[in-house]
Amino acid sequence: MQQPPLNKPHATGAKKVFRSFGYAFKGIGSAVASQLNIKVHLWVTLVTIVLGVTLGLSLNEWLWIGLCIALVLSGEMMNTAIELLTDLVSPEYNVKAGQVKDIAAGAVLILAIFAVVTGFVIFVPKILSLF
Numbered sequence: 001m002q003q004p005p006l007n008k009p010h011a012t013g014a015k016k017v018f019r020s021f022g023y024a025f026k027g028i029g030s031a032v033a034s035q036l037n038i039k040v041h042l043w044v045t046l047v048t049i050v051l052g053v054t055l056g057l058s059l060n061e062w063l064w065i066g067l068c069i070a071l072v073l074s075g076e077m078m079n080t081a082i083e084l085l086t087d088l089v090s091p092e093y094n095v096k097a098g099q100v101k102d103i104a105a106g107a108v109l110i111l112a113i114f115a116v117v118t119g120f121v122i123f124v125p126k127i128l129s130l131f
C-alpha cells in the first residue's frame with residue numbers, strides 16, 4: 001500500500017511548524033488511548049492537582065509538582081515509544097531487546113520515585129497540619 005509522504009515538499013515555515021505540532025498531539029492522543037499506564041498517570045495527575053488546589057500550594061510547590069507531572073508523563077511516553085520500536089525491530093525473543101525495554105522501564109521508575117518523594121515532601125506536612 002502506498003504511504004503518504006512524511007514531508008510534503010511545499011510546506012514551509014509556519015505551516016510546517018503547525019503540522020509538526022499536529023503530529024505531536026496525535027502522538028499524545030495515541031499514547032493515552034493505547035496505554036493503561038498513561039491513563040493511570042493522568043488520573044494521579046488529576047487527583048494531585050485537586051489536592052494541590054484544596055491545600056493551597058505555593059508557586060514554588062506548584063512548579064515542583066508541575067515538573068514531576070511533566071517528567072513522569074513524558075518519561076512514560078518515551079518508554080512506550082521505545083517499547084513499540086523494540087517490538088517492531090525485534091518481535092522475536094532477544095536478550096538485547098529485553099535489556100532495552102528493562103532499561104527504559106528503569107528510567108521511568110527513577111522519575112516516578114522522584115515524583116513520589118517530591119509529592120510526600122510537599123503534601124504530607126500540609127495534610128498533617130490539618131489535624
Ligand SMILES: Nc1ncnc2c1ncn2[C@@H]1O[C@H](COP(=O)(O)OP(=O)(O)OP(=O)(O)O)[C@@H](O)[C@H]1O
Nearest residue numbers: 083090091092093094095096097098099101102105
Ligand atoms: N522481544 C523480547 N525479547 C526479550 N525479552 C523481552 C522481549 N519483549 C519483552 N521482553 C521482556 O519482558 C518485559 C516486559 O515487556 P513488555 O513491556 O513489552 O511487556 P508488557 O509488560 O506486557 O508490555 P505492555 O506495557 O505493553 O503491557 C521486558 O521488560 C523484557 O524484560
